[in-house]
Amino acid sequence: xxxxxxxxxxxxxxxxxxxxxxxxxxxxxxxxxxxxxxxxxxxxxxxxxxxxxxxxxxxxxxxxxxxxxxxxxxxxxxxxxxxxxxxxxxxxxxxxxxxxxxxxxxxxxxxxxxxxxxxxxxxxx
Numbered sequence: 412x413x414x415x416x417x418x419x420x421x422x423x424x425x426x427x428x429x430x431x432x433x434x435x436x437x438x439x440x441x442x443x444x445x446x447x448x449x450x451x452x453x454x455x456x457x458x459x460x461x462x463x464x465x466x467x468x469x470x471x472x473x474x475x476x477x478x479x480x481x482x483x484x485x486x487x488x489x490x491x492x493x494x495x496x497x498x499x500x501x502x503x504x505x506x507x508x509x510x511x512x513x514x515x516x517x518x519x520x521x522x523x524x525x526x527x528x529x530x531x532x533x534x535x536x
Contacts, residue, residue: 433507
């Protein structure tokens with residue numbers, strides 16, 4: 412059974428940092444693009460950051476560029492999202508995702524093959 416399991420969410424003050432992890436199991440994801448989407452209350456799920464299977468290509472939404480860093484460890488089948496200088500508007504449920512077509516810069520929700528269950532990130536002002 413294929414699973415993506417996120418961890419590392421929580422409550423943090425504005426300006427703080429969190430590191431999300433997503434552990435994949437059930438098969439190897441070393442040839443999949445991996446990434447993170449988020450969904451705030453009353454809003455659509457949006458693409459935040461992604462990384463190609465090799466790690467050579469990354470994507471960041473304008474709202475997080477310069478503050479978030481996506482990385483992966485294919486030996487551990489794990490992808491990470493380092494979030495610095497967090498703002499209250501970053502509050503959302505963060506979802507790990509994968510796609511076998513290696514979409515990174517043009518990744519949409521329709522192209523997601525697997526989703527994680529989500530982890531809550533709350534940033535207080």
